[in-house]
Amino acid sequence: MRQGRELVIDADSGAGQYWRDLWDYRELFGILAWRDILVRYKQTVLGVAWAVIQPLFAMLALTLVFGRIAKLPADGVPYHVLVFCGLLPWQLFSQALSGASNSLVAQGNIITKVYFPRLIVPTSSAVTSVIDFLVALVLLAGIMMWEGVAPTWRITALPLFLVMTFAAAMGLGLWFAALTLKYRDFRFLVPFVLQIGLYVSPVGFSGTIVPEKWRLLYSLNPMVPIIEGFRWSLLPGDRPLNWTSVGIGAAIVGLFMVIGTRYFLATERDFADVV
Amino acid sequence: MSQAVISVTGLGKKYRIKTGTQRADGLRDVVSARLLALGKTLTGGTGRRDLPDATDKQLGPRLMEDFWALRDINFDVSNGTVLGIIGRNGAGKSTLLKILSRITRPTTGRVRIKSRVASLLEVGTGFHAELTGRENIFLNGAILGMSRIDITKRFDQIVSFAGVEAFLDTPVKRYSSGMVVRLAFAVAAHLEPDILIIDEVLAVGDAEFQKKCLGKLHEVGSGGRTVLFVSHNMNAVEQLCNAAIMLKEGRIIEHSADVRGIIGRYLWTKEGRGASEWITGGDKGANQYFEPVRLWIGDESGNPVLDSVSNTDEAWVHIEGDVDRLDESLTVGYAIFDEAGTLLYWSYQTDSGENNRPRLQRGRNHLASMVPRRFLNEGRYRVELIASLHFREWLLEPGVSAPSIALQIQGGLSDSPYWMVRRPGILAPVLRWNSFPTPDTRQ
Numbered sequence: 016m017r018q019g020r021e022l023v024i025d026a027d028s029g030a031g032q033y034w035r036d037l038w039d040y041r042e043l044f045g046i047l048a049w050r051d052i053l054v055r056y057k058q059t060v061l062g063v064a065w066a067v068i069q070p071l072f073a074m075l076a077l078t079l080v081f082g083r084i085a086k087l088p089a090d091g092v093p094y095h096v097l098v099f100c101g102l103l104p105w106q107l108f109s110q111a112l113s114g115a116s117n118s119l120v121a122q123g124n125i126i127t128k129v130y131f132p133r134l135i136v137p138t139s140s141a142v143t144s145v146i147d148f149l150v151a152l153v154l155l156a157g158i159m160m161w162e163g164v165a166p167t168w169r170i171t172a173l174p175l176f177l178v179m180t181f182a183a184a185m186g187l188g189l190w191f192a193a194l195t196l197k198y199r200d201f202r203f204l205v206p207f208v209l210q211i212g213l214y215v216s217p218v219g220f221s222g223t224i225v226p227e228k229w230r231l232l233y234s235l236n237p238m239v240p241i242i243e244g245f246r247w248s249l250l251p252g253d254r255p256l257n258w259t260s261v262g263i264g265a266a267i268v269g270l271f272m273v274i275g276t277r278y279f280l281a282t283e284r285d286f287a288d289v290v
Numbered sequence: 291m292s293q294a295v296i297s298v299t300g301l302g303k304k305y306r307i308k309t310g311t312q313r314a315d316g317l318r319d320v321v322s323a324r325l326l327a328l329g330k331t332l333t334g335g336t337g338r339r340d341l342p343d344a345t346d347k348q349l350g351p352r353l354m355e356d357f358w359a360l361r362d363i364n365f366d367v368s369n370g371t372v373l374g375i376i377g378r379n380g381a382g383k384s385t386l387l388k389i390l391s392r393i394t395r396p397t398t399g400r401v402r403i404k405s406r407v408a409s410l411l412e413v414g415t416g417f418h419a420e421l422t423g424r425e426n427i428f429l430n431g432a433i434l435g436m437s438r439i440d441i442t443k444r445f446d447q448i449v450s451f452a453g454v455e456a457f458l459d460t461p462v463k464r465y466s467s468g469m470v471v472r473l474a475f476a477v478a479a480h481l482e483p484d485i486l487i488i489d490e491v492l493a494v495g496d497a498e499f500q501k502k503c504l505g506k507l508h509e510v511g512s513g514g515r516t517v518l519f520v521s522h523n524m525n526a527v528e529q530l531c532n533a534a535i536m537l538k539e540g541r542i543i544e545h546s547a548d549v550r551g552i553i554g555r556y557l558w559t560k561e562g563r564g565a566s567e568w569i570t571g572g573d574k575g576a577n578q579y580f581e582p583v584r585l586w587i588g589d590e591s592g593n594p595v596l597d598s599v600s601n602t603d604e605a606w607v608h609i610e611g612d613v614d615r616l617d618e619s620l621t622v623g624y625a626i627f628d629e630a631g632t633l634l635y636w637s638y639q640t641d642s643g644e645n646n647r648p649r650l651q652r653g654r655n656h657l658a659s660m661v662p663r664r665f666l667n668e669g670r671y672r673v674e675l676i677a678s679l680h681f682r683e684w685l686l687e688p689g690v691s692a693p694s695i696a697l698q699i700q701g702g703l704s705d706s707p708y709w710m711v712r713r714p715g716i717l718a719p720v721l722r723w724n725s726f727p728t729p730d731t732r733q
Contacts, residue, residue: 024392024401046432050418050425057420057461128415129433130392198320284395287388288305 033280037132047139051114052146066150070106074099077219087220091252093162099155100246101218104180106151108238109209110144111181115188116205119196123290133283137192141185148177155249169248176244179268183237186271189279196289197282217242223254234260237267294366294404295485295516296390301363301399303385303540306354359385361540363399367518367533372511374527374549375520376556377537383520386537387411387489390518405484405516408435412489414474419463423454423473426462430477444480452476479506485516504529524553554631567594568675568693578614580622580677580685583654585609587673587697592658601718602702605661607673613652619680620650622657625688626697627672628716634666636676636688661697664704667718671697 023032056062074095081087082094089097115137119126122136159165195201216238217225225233234240240261247256282289360382367373375383388394390401391409416433417426427448431441441448449455452473454465462470488507504526511517511530521527527534527549534552536544544552567586588594588608599605607624623638639648639657648657674694677685686692703709704720712718 022401022403022407024389024396024403026396026398042438043432046429046438050421050429053425054418054420122416125416125433127393128411129409129435131433131435287394 033132037134040131040135043131044135044139047135048142051140051143055143063150066147067154069147070099070102070151070154073102073106077102081219085220087224090221090223090246090250090254092164092250096155096158096162096164096250097221097246098219099151099158100249101216101242103148103151103155103249104176104241104245105213105216105218105238107144107148107177107180108184108241109212110147111141111184112188112191113205113209114144115141115185116191116195116201119192119286120199120202120290123196127287127290133286134189134279137188137279138185141181141188144184145181159249165251166249167251172244172248176241176248179237179241179244179265182272183241183268186268186273186275189275190271191275193279193282193286196286212236212238221246230257231260231263234263235267237264237271240264293369295369296367296404296518297402298363298365298390299400301360301386301389301396301401302358303360303382303389303394304397305357305359307357358540360389360396363542365535365542365545367516369516370514371533372517372519372531374531374534375518375537376522376524376527376534376552380539381537382540383537384411384489385540387487387518387520391487403485407485407487408481408483409487410434410478410481410489411487413471413478417462417470417474420461422459422461423449423465424458426473427477430474434478434481435483436481440482448473448476448480451479475503475506479503483515485518486510487518489520490522524556528553550631554627554629566596566695566697568695570693577685579617579620579679581612581614582675582677582686582693583610583612585624585673585675585693585695587695588658590658590660592656598698598700600702601664601666601668601699604663605697605699606658607661607697609655609657609659609675611655611677613650613655616650616652617679619682620677620685621680622650622675622677624659625674625676625692626661627674629670629672632716634671634716638676640680664702664720665717666697666699667715668699668701668703668712671699673697 056065059065061068077098078095082089082098087094118137118140119133121140126133126136191201191205195205213219216236222230222233222239222243234257240257241264243256244261247254363386375386377383385394387409388411389396390403391407391411393409393411414430416430418429421429427445428438428441432438449458452469452475454469454473457465457469462473465473507517507519507526507530511532517530519527519531531549533545533547534549535542536552536556544555546552567584568582569584570582586594586608587599588606590604590606592606592608595605609622609624611622613620621638621640623636623641625636626634628634637659639650639659641647650657672694673696674688674692675686676688676692678687679685703712703718706720709720
């Protein structure tokens with residue numbers, strides 16, 4: 016709550032006021048994220064074990080299909096390790112994106128009753144997927160130790176790719192969250208796109224199987240350089256990373272962020288009228 | 291010294307509402323409307339003859355209409371004011387509160403607020419059924435704008451106010467609904483902003499709890515804080531507020547510190563000026579003891595009086611209502627108020643001795659009660675239906691949920707040429723005068 020400051024409410028919001036509010040309401044951000052984490056596995060028998068089971072079984076299924084049946088190359092590491100490295104960012108991306116997209120609709124009752132910067136809702140709900148990511152990361156460490164695969168100095172670049180993943184999910188998530196509120200069609204569209212995305216992104220296979228001349232075009236899907244970047248920083252061996260495609264990916268992620276944030280902020284003040 | 295802590299100038303809020311029956315919310319509708327428009331442009335509007343006119347209209351801009359929920363609202367609220375905002379449903383009360391709470395933005399105008407504001411448009415906003423009472427206190431507190439430190443400081447007070455000590459670590463979904471409301475209100479009651487905006491929170495909970503809430507609000511109001519309060523409960527407004535605004539169709543029609551006067555005038559206009567008959571809208575409440583159907587002023591046999599009653603005639607208050615469950619303690623009657631809102635009296639069908647009172651039966655009942663001739667003064671009165679289970683429960687509570695009609699008395703004041711025009715006073719009975727023979731002292 017604001018003390019000693021005059022608050023002006025009119026048709027166009029003062030931008031300065033908005034960012035101050037965002038700072039004032041930082042505790043609410045924390046509490047909403049904390050709530051989502053608490054609630055996530057309530058009244059489940061297996062509880063947090065789900066955060067282990069989901070990626071583990073996804074890994075087994077993808078390994079079976081792409082490694083055993085299609086017999087795709089593994090670039091010198093056990094195939095399931097390759098797959099798990101790809102699943103790590105994909106899972107974070109898809110959970111954060113779908114969480115953020117649905118967040119405004121799911122919390123419509125709060126939006127129509129209380130003011131706070133609405134940016135808090137999708138971000139706090141996306142942040143919770145980082146918990147699952149961390150669990151999966153520990154799981155990967157275990158698998159790599161078991162298989163005797165050790166990372167190299169390149170692991171220091173991991174935070175860069177983590178940030179890219181989250182930014183991609185956030186940019187699209189903000190955009191879709193605002194759109195979902197107005198057009199509920201996006202509730203169907205987002206899961207559908209994510210389902211397709213799992214197969215058009217190199218999650219179950221290595222991006223190196225894509226012919227060289229198509230690589231740059233392929234990296235217009237920002238998840239391509241992100242997933243390849245994860246593998247590059249986590250796995251040993253001689254694996255070239257195409258930094259041009261990383262650059263393209265970063266530019267596209269940046270574009271997502273700009274479009275998503277702008278659209279969100281531009282429509283935010285009318286959310287309560289649209290819910 | 292009092293200064294304006296809230297200052298509202300030229301505030302307006304426009305909604306675009308759909309006047310047609312077809313929903314155009316889905317992406318499909320937008321896309322197809324755009325495509326149609328595009329097709330029209332591309333074909334120069336000539337190639338679409340096959341398209342029925344109706345479709346064109348439904349998807350066209352004519353489907354939308356501007357609706358001003360609020361228009362040209364201006365007022366100042368000074369420090370320490372408890373301002374009641376009254377008006378019938380759809381008058382714009384909630385929209386006004388939503389703008390002041392920044393939930394929605396105004397279309398025109400500006401509001402300046404000089405202190406910390408907290409708004410309470412609902413109790414228990416954001417409560418999560420899976421979380422425990424303790425967790426929900428922190429969650430709800432944060433949503434209402436309290437800091438973690440504030441909540442921790444007041445945690446024990448909140449818990450004891452709500453009376454849920456034993457269930458702090460139980461998920462809220464295991465609570466009774468009464469407990470949830472108590473907990474929610476307890477959190478809200480411990481908000482300590484300079485300005486509090488409240489919308490009809492008293493409409494929840496039982497009578498006992500409402501009393502508690504009113505008490506707490508009274509405390510807040512008398513503590514020198516500024517409160518904006520929307521309610522349909524006129525008793526609450528009258529008790530709590532030291533100023534009131536009456537809204538009608540999005541505009542302020544009255545703003546004054548004379549709360550009593552405003553309420554009187556509001557109640558007067560509420561059911562439409564001068565209507566001497568009320569008929570149920572058909573939406574039956576959950577009330578099985580007595581559900582009012584029709585209330586009107588008529589003559590003794592029930593023929594409605596459409597305009598005014600002459601004071602040479604009796605006026606009859608006719609009440610029709612349905613009884614599903616017969617209860618011995620059911621009392622049905624009316625309260626009558628003058629134009630300033632002063633209560634004259636209550637009258638019940640149970641007022642006479644056991645053997646002389648009308649019996650009620652299951653199904654439709656028709657009662658009538660006589661207002662004697664030359665009893666009330668010339669003027670307009672409001673007759674409000676009241677019903678209760680005696681000493682147990684209000685079914686139709688005066689000022690809250692009861693339908694009311696107008697009784698107009700005009701002319702026929704007396705047979706005397708000296709009393710032809712209205713005298714001051716609420717009553718105007720023609721009373722008997724006697725004289726006594728006395729010895730003539732002049733002789």
